[in-house]
Amino acid sequence: MDALGQLAGGVAHDFNNILLAIAGYSHLLKNCVTSGDAREYVHELLECSQRASSLTQKLLAVSRQQRLEREQLNLNDLIEDMLRMIRRVLRGDVELHFRPDPNISPIHGDVGQLEQVLLNLCLNARDAMPDGGKINITTRSVHDGFDRSKELVVLSVADDGVGMDESTRQQAFEPFFTTKEKGKGTGLGLSTVYGIVKQHDGKIEIESAPQNGCKVDVYLPAGKGGAQPTKRPRSRPAARGGHERVLVIEDDGQLRRMIKRVLQLAGYDVQSAEVRHAMSSLGEQEQPQLVVLGSLDDHFCESLCGRLPIICISGPEACSRGAAPSTVIVLAKPFSPEDLLRAARDVLDKTTSLD
Numbered sequence: 001m002d003a004l005g006q007l008a009g010g011v012a013h014d015f016n017n018i019l020l021a022i023a024g025y026s027h028l029l030k031n032c033v034t035s036g037d038a039r040e041y042v043h044e045l046l047e048c049s050q051r052a053s054s055l056t057q058k059l060l061a062v063s064r065q066q067r068l069e070r071e072q073l074n075l076n077d078l079i080e081d082m083l084r085m086i087r088r089v090l091r092g093d094v095e096l097h098f099r100p101d102p103n104i105s106p107i108h109g110d111v112g113q114l115e116q117v118l119l120n121l122c123l124n125a126r127d128a129m130p131d132g133g134k135i136n137i138t139t140r141s142v143h144d145g146f147d148r149s150k151e152l153v154v155l156s157v158a159d160d161g162v163g164m165d166e167s168t169r170q171q172a173f174e175p176f177f178t179t180k181e182k183g184k185g186t187g188l189g190l191s192t193v194y195g196i197v198k199q200h201d202g203k204i205e206i207e208s209a210p211q212n213g214c215k216v217d218v219y220l221p222a223g224k225g226g227a228q229p230t231k232r233p234r235s236r237p238a239a240r241g242g243h244e245r246v247l248v249i250e251d252d253g254q255l256r257r258m259i260k261r262v263l264q265l266a267g268y269d270v271q272s273a274e275v276r277h278a279m280s281s282l283g284e285q286e287q288p289q290l291v292v293l294g295s296l297d298d299h300f301c302e303s304l305c306g307r308l309p310i311i312c313i314s315g316p317e318a319c320s321r322g323a324a325p326s327t328v329i330v331l332a333k334p335f336s337p338e339d340l341l342r343a344a345r346d347v348l349d350k351t352t353s354l355d
């Protein structure tokens, strides 16, 4: 199962770059076309890239390569906020009940990823009850069986559907395992859930028997750590451009050209290079005011971090060492041209205000 996950993750990584370029160019195209038909085709293109992107996100979650944005959060609040959305995807003959334990401790988790966990479990419960039934969501606290000092917060999703036999239960977390008919399920739901829970240092158990419903328990370590809960802004102002000198360093040619184009159209003065030519580009040309770093090696990153404002699009690890945090922004893939422009303005404005 781990090997399959690794394979899926490897493919997803490369695929993600291609998709980023497709989505980026489609966004740019949307602003150029005026005819009704052409706009509709571009809209379809964007929808397709959105679907493909959510599939690659699942594959990355399966292989535990998703970048988590963890914060301190209360699981009850997260569930409460999701209930209305979940009800919308259930059929009318499925009842949804939530019984929270008000005394559970906060956890240190990624809101978006944990929402995915809850949604996937509820969708599975719905599909297991073709003739209707009840879904019960509960929370509670328990002590870790191995270390009594550790507290775990448990999210349970139980249904009274068709249940599963032992062989299905054993395979349920395997990527692409599904008992649904062709076209109905990808078999990535529970493996995504498993990947996300593991990345949160948690564990997951299934209790089920044929015709006897199913209960999935997700155990997450209670813990403070991290920032206070933050409400994500619902609508953000349009991204502004600028005139600063930007150097884009990325090995994937299509992605590099797309990023360069987006920044140029927003008014920036952009140079670009592959990683192996980047150092010499830095030496030859006038010093850039911002570096957009894609594929990179450790050595290169170390020498740059702290010297220049950076947008890092290849994950946070490489840039964390020795960097002045306020001058490094990590832009998680996939991102839209708007996201990129916003990040560029953010990091440039921050740097100016520090001068």
Ligand SMILES: Nc1ncnc2c1ncn2[C@@H]1O[C@H](COP(=O)(O)OP(=O)(O)OP(=O)(O)O)[C@@H](O)[C@H]1O
Pocket: 120, 124, 125, 128, 159, 161, 162, 163, 164, 168, 172, 173, 177, 178, 179, 180, 184, 185, 186, 187, 188, 189, 190, 191, 213, 214
């Ligand atoms: N609540 C449940 N009751 C009964 N069987 C379940 C339940 N949840 C999962 N299963 C079984 O586990 C299998 C794998 O679940 P998983 O969520 O990974 O994939 P899927 O639901 O088949 O497809 P997808 O989630 O991609 O739409 C399901 O096909 C089903 O056989």
Ligand SMILES: [Mg+2]
Pocket: 120, 123, 124, 185, 188, 189, 190
């Ligand atoms: Mg599923």
